[in-house]
Amino acid sequence: MKKLFYSAFALALSANFALANQNSVTDSKETLEIVNAKPQPLSFIKNYKGKTVKASKLLDNPIVKARLIKLIGNDDYVFLKKNWNVEEPISVVGNTAEASGCKVHDCGNTNFILLFDITDNIIQVGIRKNGGKALIISEDPERSIPGDLEEWSKRNQ
Template sequence: MRSKQFVFEIMTMNKHLAVLYVVAACILGCKEPVVNKDSKEKGNTPPPATDTMITIADTVEPTQVASWKSFEQFEGKYIVETGMLQQEPLRSRIKALLDAENPAFTERFDVTPPVELENDLLYNQGCRRHFCGADEAALAIDMRRDIIYIGIAVNGVVKLYSEKGDSAFPEKLKRWKMKFPS
């Protein structure tokens, strides 16, 4: 009888050991991978297992700006009468884009046609009184992509500016530039 009880105790102990091994395997298997202490100090993190980045050709990240909606009211009106160039966010963004060229730009809107709005592109051009054909400026705002484009002609020499390093100038601005020989 004693041997049966001894065998029973050994079997019970084997079951307990088996359970203990399973629990230990689960605990060890669920631990996070150990990160090398040196890599933490250097700021390195291990790369992800899978790269999910998709590359695209366009580097301009558009952001929707609700404030351009209010600029639609300037369509068909004259910049001088409306003070459009002094309205925010246009005023501060032109200043940031042009810096020292800002006065040359704004003084070239003495004589202008009405503001045009076509396919979410707000456009206008102007010139200094008595100097049309030589001292002009043009403004194009891509309201959908939230990018301001500017052209300034000084003595017939044109420079183009754009926000976000965008070089896809609108057709209207390109046509405006073509009338200058430079």
């Protein structure tokens, strides 16, 4: 009787282990699909033409927010959002949208530029923090720097 009990226990344990492994594989596949998912399109940004980043709540848009955090990190995203005080309206020329902003009373030392290539679905960001070196970060590091971003970089050296 003990042998039968131990055999049944061992069988139940191994079935449970197999089921746990199957769920683990499924979870891994789902995670892999999420990580490798293509970024959502940026075409909606054309609707923000002439509005400011703050008025349009662009930095709170779930698509933009997630992509910016992935691109520049949470700390720089929080810094950018906190210091995006003075701004120009969002411009859209062709399939490129651009927004720029800066810290109130300190635009020369802390300022930002966001470029959205709607056709190629790429975000590029320029950040200058507290008078430091201007950084340009792109979702496509191989991509050439557009003229507006290059001019911004030169002004912030």
